[in-house]
Amino acid sequence: MFLYVEAARIISQVLKKKSSIKNLVFSSTYENKKQLYALTCECLKFSDVLDKILEGARLLEKEKEFLQGDRILARVLLYEFLLGKGVQHAGKYRMCIMGHRKEINSEMRKILEKQGVRNLRDVVYNHCPDNATTGHTLPKYVRVNQIKTDTNTVIENFQKNGWKLLKYKSSNFRETVESLREGEFMQDAHFPDLLVFPGGTDLHENELCVTGEIIQQDKASCIPAHVLNPEEGAEVIDCCAAPGNKTSHVASLIRNKGRIYAFDKDARRMSTMKKLIGIAGVSCVECLCQDFLTVVPTDPKYSMVEYVLVDPSCSGSGIVNRMSQITDGKDSVSDQRLHQLSKFQISILKHALRFPGVKRVVYSTCSIHPEENEMVVNEVYSQVSDQFELVEIMPNDWLERGAPEHEHSQCFIRLSPDQSLTNGFFVSCFERRKIACSFDSLKKTNACKKKRKKSKSETFIKECGDNKSESTDTFNQFPDIDNDQIRNEISNADENAFGDLLSMKHIDSSVEKKKQKRKHEEYDSNIGRSEGRNESNINAANRKKKKKKIKSEKCFQCTENGKNTDRKDTNTDLIDKHVQLSEQSNIQENRIESESEYCNKETINEKRWEHGKEVENEISTSEQSNEVAKQDSKQAKKRKGLYIVEDYPKRKKSDATICINIHSEKEKKKKERKQKKGETVSKINENVDDLDEIILNIASAAKHDLEKKQKRKKKKKKKKKKSVVGE
Numbered sequence: 001m002f003l004y005v006e007a008a009r010i011i012s013q014v015l016k017k018k019s020s021i022k023n024l025v026f027s028s029t030y031e032n033k034k035q036l037y038a039l040t041c042e043c044l045k046f047s048d049v050l051d052k053i054l055e056g057a058r059l060l061e062k063e064k065e066f067l068q069g070d071r072i073l074a075r076v077l078l079y080e081f082l083l084g085k086g087v088q089h090a091g092k093y094r095m096c097i098m099g100h101r102k103e104i105n106s107e108m109r110k111i112l113e114k115q116g117v118r119n120l121r122d123v124v125y126n127h128c129p130d131n132a133t134t135g136h137t138l139p140k141y142v143r144v145n146q147i148k149t150d151t152n153t154v155i156e157n158f159q160k161n162g163w164k165l166l167k168y169k170s171s172n173f174r175e176t177v178e179s180l181r182e183g184e185f186m187q188d189a190h191f192p193d194l195l196v197f198p199g200g201t202d203l204h205e206n207e208l209c210v211t212g213e214i215i216q217q218d219k220a221s222c223i224p225a226h227v228l229n230p231e232e233g234a235e236v237i238d239c240c241a242a243p244g245n246k247t248s249h250v251a252s253l254i255r256n257k258g259r260i261y262a263f264d265k266d267a268r269r270m271s272t273m274k275k276l277i278g279i280a281g282v283s284c285v286e287c288l289c290q291d292f293l294t295v296v297p298t299d300p301k302y303s304m305v306e307y308v309l310v311d312p313s314c315s316g317s318g319i320v321n322r323m324s325q326i327t328d329g330k331d332s333v334s335d336q337r338l339h340q341l342s343k344f345q346i347s348i349l350k351h352a353l354r355f356p357g358v359k360r361v362v363y364s365t366c367s368i369h370p371e372e373n374e375m376v377v378n379e380v381y382s383q384v385s386d387q388f389e390l391v392e393i394m395p396n397d398w399l400e401r402g403a404p405e406h407e408h409s410q411c412f413i414r415l416s417p418d419q420s421l422t423n424g425f426f427v428s429c430f431e432r433r434k435i436a437c438s439f440d441s442l443k444k445t446n447a448c449k450k451k452r453k454k455s456k457s458e459t460f461i462k463e464c465g466d467n468k469s470e471s472t473d474t475f476n477q478f479p480d481i482d483n484d485q486i487r488n489e490i491s492n493a494d495e496n497a498f499g500d501l502l503s504m505k506h507i508d509s510s511v512e513k514k515k516q517k518r519k520h521e522e523y524d525s526n527i528g529r530s531e532g533r534n535e536s537n538i539n540a541a542n543r544k545k546k547k548k549k550i551k552s553e554k555c556f557q558c559t560e561n562g563k564n565t566d567r568k569d570t571n572t573d574l575i576d577k578h579v580q581l582s583e584q585s586n587i588q589e590n591r592i593e594s595e596s597e598y599c600n601k602e603t604i605n606e607k608r609w610e611h612g613k614e615v616e617n618e619i620s621t622s623e624q625s626n627e628v629a630k631q632d633s634k635q636a637k638k639r640k641g642l643y644i645v646e647d648y649p650k651r652k653k654s655d656a657t658i659c660i661n662i663h664s665e666k667e668k669k670k671k672e673r674k675q676k677k678g679e680t681v682s683k684i685n686e687n688v689d690d691l692d693e694i695i696l697n698i699a700s701a702a703k704h705d706l707e708k709k710q711k712r713k714k715k716k717k718k719k720k721k722k723s724v725v726g727e
């Protein structure tokens, strides 16, 4: 029979490491892939014990002519005879085994007696300690598809068909699961849409399974959708969706309303997914066969997406009875592979967090390696912690947390065969920080401005930026200069520097400036070029959608405590600006796309990210603070002694990053001379502490200028005196 020959061929290829089982099965012409895959995996799993029986029964010798020394084919036939459905409809193959069944059975009995077990499966599990506690006892989990039915109906259906529902108290859930016997089942303690059956239960042919009312899915794999917890009608992205188990779970949670954008770059897996979600009756999913890293986060299409599921490719090291463990040994993931995987996982997770409307992102893997789990999440978190926080998942209901040697381990959950009676798994969750909206910060800034106008005293600095209270001491170090004037100069330079300042960057190298200028010119010219092409993309519908989004509660810019902040004071011009900026960003995204010939993907994505950030920040600060800075810098320029050279470049600032560049007039000229020679003229101040240094510089510059002025005056006076004396 073709099945046996094909299974033997695939096993031999896998053992020669020509390709993976999945690839070989998918590319096989044998129609029933599931059957072929199962047989291949099982034969590999039992190869040791099958070999022992083969040798004991001397099957290869006795069937020399027929088997022609093909040990792998003999193993397949033996497996089917002893552990499978029996060698069926296979003529010669069946004869080959049945003719020696006595010897085969006697060899099997010898092994069972020796091992003190009742069946061959126990022999395998006893040989592999990991499997002894897990593989055999790992329960079978079944998710009730809420799109087609509900949990009670399914429970009743099973009961009608003779299954016994076990009741339990939450304290003895685990014991009840472990004690499940054939014909018994129970409801899961954590997730009401999950039913638990004894390990080894085969429900593939169960009517509810065939109709998609229930879906066989490990409990671990059900957790990400529950943690994501999108509300009915929400918009969700599943970055790495195929074969779609989690996608269809999310669809079930949102009651098949709303929208799920399901990406997967593998066309074959995607087509499997389409079939599976079809059976599950899922209709709210848009399947997109695309590399998720090429998806433009600011595309208006995704402006309403609030939830993203990131379940990327991983080593799969958490999966019990993984074939690679059998074919390559237990710890089969090399350091190099882990490194590659974690790099990819970081980039996918970072990209997911770039979607402007996203408020929750769940990252999961079926790996047990911290390199793919805690380390990935912590690396990404270190880059986005100003916008996102790590949420403690199921704080009271789940004991198994992240690996304790890693930061934030308490936030993460892990699952393992020993503790959770599931495959090994890892889940983490990012949530957008509930920040005071930009309008609030602007209000605050204005309030500060008014206060400052009233009193140019130290209190302003203390109240609007209490972390800078020491800077008043700096002023006091120079009692002979006009402190108020200096304070005023600084606060005029940019009120945010004291009001909302979180960090500060002082970017002033000539090279950096030139680079920026070139970048801006490039951007502008490209926008000009692509405007015509892209104008059509930005249709009225999108504009409307975007406006609606911004006005709605879900505008991430204006969300406070998860609810809409008071939008009465929302300026429609600002909303328009928001829309306009996003549209501009699309134009630029397209430009970035066109650069792909000579830029690698990662660079492009970084650009997108930077640009996305700029758009956000421009909305919050450019409107007012830029104006304030411009005007104030002009005023400042007029003043003697101090010189505020420029308002910071529009593209390089953010809510938290304000570039101010303060020089004495003399210093400025010096710098210009140096710049001409191409020398680097100032350092980059990375944090707010450098403000003190700037204040000191200004103060000393002012002091220096005052002293000069006084000297000049004295000289003039002397001259006058001399001339008077002369007369």
Ligand SMILES: C[S@@+](CC[C@H](N)C(=O)[O-])C[C@H]1O[C@@H](n2cnc3c(N)ncnc32)[C@H](O)[C@@H]1O
Residues within 6 Å of the ligand: 221, 239, 240, 241, 242, 243, 244, 245, 246, 247, 263, 264, 265, 266, 269, 290, 291, 292, 293, 311, 312, 313, 314
């Ligand atoms: C762990 S599987 C996803 C399983 C799926 N979430 C489920 O529950 O059924 C990872 C998937 O990510 C896909 N993938 C890998 N890199 C990708 C990328 N850059 N963009 C989109 N999909 C990707 C793979 O093709 C694979 O199907």
